[in-house]
Structures are given as C-alpha cells and as structure tokens.
Amino acid sequence: MPLLEIKSVSYQAGAAKILDDLCLSVEGAEVHALLGTNGTGKSTLAYLIAGCEGYKPTAGTILFDGRAIQTFKIHERAQLGITMAWQEPVRFEGISVAQYLTLKNRELNPAPYLAMVGLEPRRYLARMVDRSLSGGERKRIELASILALHPRLAIFDEPDSGIDMLSIHDIINVINICKENGSAVLLITHREEIALIADKASQICRGKIVCSGPPAKVAAYYKSRQCLTCDTEGRADGCP
Amino acid sequence: MDALEQLMQAFANTGGDRAVLADSATAHLVADGHTILSSRAIEGIEVEARETASGISATVRVRQGVRLTNPVHLCFGVLHKRGSQNIRMDVHLEKNASASFIAHCIFPGAEQVIHAMDAVVTIGEGAEMRYSETHFHGLHGGVEAIPKAVVSVGKNGRYLGEFNLITGRVGRLAIDYAVEAHENAVVELTARVFGHGRDTIEIKEKVVLAGENSRGLIKTRVAIEDEASAEITGITEGNAAGARGHVDCMEIVKDKAVASAIPVVRVTNPLAKVTHEAAIGSVDKRQMETLMVHGLSPEEAVEVIVKGILS
Ligand SMILES: Nc1ncnc2c1ncn2[C@@H]1O[C@H](COP(=O)(O)OP(=O)(O)OP(=O)(O)O)[C@@H](O)[C@H]1O
Ligand SMILES: [Mg+2]
Numbered sequence: 001m002p003l004l005e006i007k008s009v010s011y012q013a014g015a016a017k018i019l020d021d022l023c024l025s026v027e028g029a030e031v032h033a034l035l036g037t038n039g040t041g042k043s044t045l046a047y048l049i050a051g052c053e054g055y056k057p058t059a060g061t062i063l064f065d066g067r068a069i070q071t072f073k074i075h076e077r078a079q080l081g082i083t084m085a086w087q088e089p090v091r092f093e094g095i096s097v098a099q100y101l102t103l104k105n106r107e108l109n110p111a112p113y114l115a116m117v118g119l120e121p122r123r124y125l126a127r128m129v130d131r132s133l134s135g136g137e138r139k140r141i142e143l144a145s146i147l148a149l150h151p152r153l154a155i156f157d158e159p160d161s162g163i164d165m166l167s168i169h170d171i172i173n174v175i176n177i178c179k180e181n182g183s184a185v186l187l188i189t190h191r192e193e194i195a196l197i198a199d200k201a202s203q204i205c206r207g208k209i210v211c212s213g214p215p216a217k218v219a220a221y222y223k224s225r226q227c228l229t230c231d232t233e234g235r236a237d238g239c240p
Numbered sequence: 241m242d243a244l245e246q247l248m249q250a251f252a253n254t255g256g257d258r259a260v261l262a263d264s265a266t267a268h269l270v271a272d273g274h275t276i277l278s279s280r281a282i283e284g285i286e287v288e289a290r291e292t293a294s295g296i297s298a299t300v301r302v303r304q305g306v307r308l309t310n311p312v313h314l315c316f317g318v319l320h321k322r323g324s325q326n327i328r329m330d331v332h333l334e335k336n337a338s339a340s341f342i343a344h345c346i347f348p349g350a351e352q353v354i355h356a357m358d359a360v361v362t363i364g365e366g367a368e369m370r371y372s373e374t375h376f377h378g379l380h381g382g383v384e385a386i387p388k389a390v391v392s393v394g395k396n397g398r399y400l401g402e403f404n405l406i407t408g409r410v411g412r413l414a415i416d417y418a419v420e421a422h423e424n425a426v427v428e429l430t431a432r433v434f435g436h437g438r439d440t441i442e443i444k445e446k447v448v449l450a451g452e453n454s455r456g457l458i459k460t461r462v463a464i465e466d467e468a469s470a471e472i473t474g475i476t477e478g479n480a481a482g483a484r485g486h487v488d489c490m491e492i493v494k495d496k497a498v499a500s501a502i503p504v505v506r507v508t509n510p511l512a513k514v515t516h517e518a519a520i521g522s523v524d525k526r527q528m529e530t531l532m533v534h535g536l537s538p539e540e541a542v543e544v545i546v547k548g549i550l551s
Pocket of ligand 2: 042043044087157
C-alpha cells in the first residue's frame with residue numbers, strides 16, 4: 001500500500017479548474033519529484049495534501065496509510081506525519097530560530113538541524129525568524145524545521161528557489177537526510193539535477209499527471225515539451 | 241508581612257529582582273500608594289522623593305557625564321483592593337549622562353485602583369536614557385492606569401522607552417506620551433499590551449522630530465481578546481531637514497474585541513520623511529498554517545504568534 005495515494009482528485013477555485021482528475025502515489029520512504037511548468041497546479045496539490053484552509057478536493061480521495069484524510073484539518077494531518085515547506089515561507093515576529101525549530105519538541109537540540117542545511121548554528125540560533133533573515137536563510141531554516149520533525153511525508157515546494165547556485169548540494173543533502181530517516185518526500189522542483197536524486201518522478205501538466213516513472217525519463221519527457229501539446233487526457237502510468 | 245515585604249513579593253512575581261533593593265550600588269525608589277517605603281541614591285545620581293498632599297513627588301537627577309552601570313529601579317504599587325496613586329516624576333539626565341530605568345507598577349489584588357503617573361523627562365545633550373516600565377494589574381480588571389510623560393531629548397541624545405502590560409488583566413489603560421527630539425536625537429517608543437475581558441486600551445504616543453537629522457520610531461504591539469478594545473494613536477511630526485520617523489502598529493484581534501489604529505504623520509519640512517504601517521486583524525492565516533503544519537493545534541499556534549509579537 002502506498003503511503004500517500006491521490007485518487008482522481010479534482011480541485012476548482014471559483015470557475016478555475018486547477019486540478020483535474022489527478023492521480024499520484026508516493027511510497028513510504030520514497031523521494032518523488034514533481035515537475036511541471038509555472039501555474040500547472042504543483043503548489044495547489046501540495047496545499048490539498050497538507051490540508052490548508054480552503055483546499056478541499058472537489059472530487060476524488062486523498063489516502064494516507066490507506067485512510068481518507070481529506071476531511072482532516074492541517075494540524076491533524078501534521079499529527080499523522082504530513083508536513084510541508086512552503087515555496088515562500090512566512091516570517092514571524094518575536095520567534096527565534098531556536099524556538100522555531102523546537103515548536104513541537106522543546107527538548108530537541110536544534111543546532112544539528114541548522115548544520116544540516118548549511119547554516120552555522122552559533123550565528124543563527126538566537127536570530128529571529130522575521131524580516132531580518134535573507135530569503136535564502138529563511139528558506140533553509142524552513143527546511144531545518146521540517147528535518148527536525150522527522151515526518152513520515154515531507155512536501156517540499158521548490159526547496160531550491162532562492163538558494164544560490166553554489167549551494168544546491170545543501171538541498172540535495174536535506175533530501176538525502178529525509179531518505180536516511182525514512183521520510184517520504186514529495187519534491188516539487190524546476191531543477192533537473194535535484195529531480196534526478198529522486199526515486200521516482202511525475203510530470204504535472206494543466207492539473208493532471210501526464211507522465212510518471214524514473215526521474216531521468218520523466219525529465220527527458222518534460223524537456224521535450226511534448227506535454228505542452230499533448231491531449232488533455234494525459235497518461236498516468238509510464239511516459240508516452 | 242509588612243508593606244515593603246508584600247510589595248517585594250509581588251515585584252518578584254512579576255519578574256523583578258528583589259536583591260536590587262539591598263544592593264548598595266543600585267539606586268531605587270519603592271512606594272505603596274502614597275507612602276514611600278524605601279529609596280536610595282548612589283554616587284552621581286540624586287533621588288529625592290516626597291509624600292505630598294496629593295501623592296508622591298520624585299526628582300531624579302543624573303549628573304553630567306555620569307554613566308550608570310546598574311539600572312535605577314522604580315517600584316510603585318498599591319497593595320490594597322482599593323486606592324489611588326498619583327506620582328509626579330521629574331527626571332533629568334545632564335549632558336552626556338547615561339542611565340537605564342526599570343520601573344514596575346504593581347497592583348496585584350486591585351479591584352478599584354487608580355494609578356496616575358505624570359512624568360517630565362529632560363535628556364541633555366549627548367545623554368542617553370533607557371526606560372522600561374512593566375505593569376501588573378492583577379486578575380480583576382479593576383485598575384485604571386494613566387501614564388503620562390513629556391520628554392525632551394537634547395542634541396545627540398537618545399531616549400528608548402518601553403511599556404509592557406502582558407500578563408493579567410489591563411482594566412483601563414490610557415497612555416499619553418509626547419517626545420520632542422532635537423538635532424540628531426534618537427527616540428524609540430515601544431508598547432506591548434495584551435487585553436482580555438472588557439479591558440480598554442488607549443495609547444497615544446507622539447514624537448516631534450524638531451531637530452535636523454533626528455530619528456523617531458513608534459512601535460506598538462497589541463493583542464486583544466474577548467470584548468476588549470484598543471485605540472492606538474501614533475503621531476509623528478517631521479519638522480526639520482533630514483528628520484526620519486516611522487510609526488509601526490500591529491494589533492491582533494480575537495473574539496469580539498475591537499481595535500483601531502490612527503497613525504498620524506505630519507511633515508512640515510520637505511527634507512523630512514515620515515512613514516507608517518498599521519496591521520490590524522485576526523492572526524495571520526499563513527502564519528497559523530505554517531505552525532499547524534509543524535504539528536501545533538490552532539490554539540497553540542495563536543499563542544505562539546501572540547507571544548511572539550508581544551515579546
Ligand atoms: N484561488 C484561485 N483562483 C483562481 N486561480 C487560482 C487560484 N489559486 C491558484 N490558481 C491558479 O491555479 C494555477 C496553479 O497554481 P499553482 O500555484 O498550484 O501553480 P504551480 O504549479 O505551483 O506554479 P509555480 O511553478 O509558478 O509555483 C495557476 O494558474 C494559478 O493562477
Ligand atoms: Mg508553486
């Protein structure tokens with residue numbers, strides 16, 4: 001049984017059809033990359049899985065461990081082990097990095113998690129998670145906070161955006177640590193070199209999964225631009 | 241237990257360090273109602289306090305060039321359920337002096353207490369004053385606190401003022417501060433208040449940037465719940481070239497509480513610049529979701545966010 005199973009999920013916001021009969025599965029401890037052009041519904045899918053307010057499937061089922069979770073609230077899903085790092089993490093006034101990394105477990109030593117995302121603990125633990133952090137620093141702290149949770153499923157929405165080109169290995173390191181810890185990862189990314197570390201990849205196009213399989217194959221299909229002209233039916237298993 | 245002992249106990253309960261009273265290197269003034277319980281002056285600072293017909297009158301003077309290492313402790317309280325306290329404070333920091341003040345205003349069992357503070361502060365050229373005032377009004381909401389201050393900050397001087405009332409009830413709070421900053425002077429006013437029940441909070445803070453290149457920041461953080469109300473007025477005037485002012489007000493509103501913010505910016509010199517930002521509303525949804533995706537319940541998430549902005 002897959003850890004996460006998205007069965008024929010559609011999602012509509014007003015008149016806009018954003019996800020259309022989408023199917024996707026992620027196995028336990030699998031790193032699954034999700035590729036797709038801008039505006040194809042990647043973040044929307046992440047919000048639906050995490051359970052953000054206002055993001056309920058208009059049709060279909062989301063199963064976690066075989067259990068339908070679409071009526072569960074965001075924190076109830078978090079308690080099941082589903083967590084997510086936003087594409088653009090929010091800032092908080094008056095909350096220190098140390099506090100942020102130990103929100104759920106006050107006993108935890110946060111320092112090693114900062115080191116895992118390439119930040120020197122000594123320099124960052126006492127800093128605030130507010131506007132004084134740079135975009136890339138904030139992003140790394142978000143990733144550290146996810147690692148600190150040891151989730152069963154981590155959704156990373158473009159973990160590499162805002163990260164400098166020379167530090168991509170830090171992001172790859174984060175994914176590998178998740179894998180070592182047995183966390184499954186849904187990895188939304190635009191970068192091929194990151195997608196290639198995944199066990200499996202899927203391409204989303206206009207709210208549908210059009211291709212799934214080995215990352216190299218899916219990435220090649222994606223770059224071939226075939227999807228942009230493909231019929232809207234799409235194919236959920238195997239790349240055409 | 242005598243009044244001093246009781247007050248010190250309440251002082252310690254609100255985070256005060258009672259050892260400072262015994263410390264011969266630390267100046268202090270302690271009063272219950274209109275009775276002065278203890279005071280100490282140290283080298284370089286004069287503390288003169290009198291009980292008058294209408295209350296307490298105190299003068300504190302920090303001599304020219306004196307830079308105090310230990311903060312001056314002020315503790316004003318009313319231990320009875322009912323009572324009033326009127327304090328008149330005159331504080332003078334002479335040229336190039338520097339001092340920190342830590343004030344606690346404590347009314348632990350208040351059911352009907354009025355506390356009025358009228359302060360006149362003059363900060364001389366190049367002098368620096370830090371003033372932090374923490375209130376504890378008990379759990380009944382029976383306090384009416386009216387802190388007023390008129391502050392003048394001389395050339396190259398600094399005034400950093402802080403007001404905190406975040407544990408227990410507020411009752412009614414009406415702050416009225418007016419600060420004038422002269423050439424190159426720096427002023428920062430920060431207020432943090434958490435209101436519950438039917439508490440009413442009125443905060444009016446005014447910074448007049450009168451001197452060239454003076455700087456002013458008014459920062460207000462208020463959280464209110466139940467049926468509490470808050471009205472925050474932050475006024476900044478930029479009247480000289482190079483003056484820079486900013487008003488930053490954030491209010492978090494829960495339940496049936498009602499908040500308003502009135503930022504007033506007035507510029508009379510084209511080379512001055514004053515900006516403002518005000519955010520009023522319920523707790524930010526994205527912040528909530530971020531904390532909940534980390535496993536916090538909605539209640540825990542609100543608590544973390546509110547504590548954060550009030551810290
Ligand atoms: N509430 C809404 N109302 C209308 N359209 C919406 C709404 N929310 C999202 N959309 C649209 O749905 C589409 C998918 O958005 P989404 O954020 O999921 O894209 P994405 O794949 O994450 O893109 P990117 O790579 O740019 O991050 C976009 O076209 C977006 O404009
Ligand atoms: Mg997106």
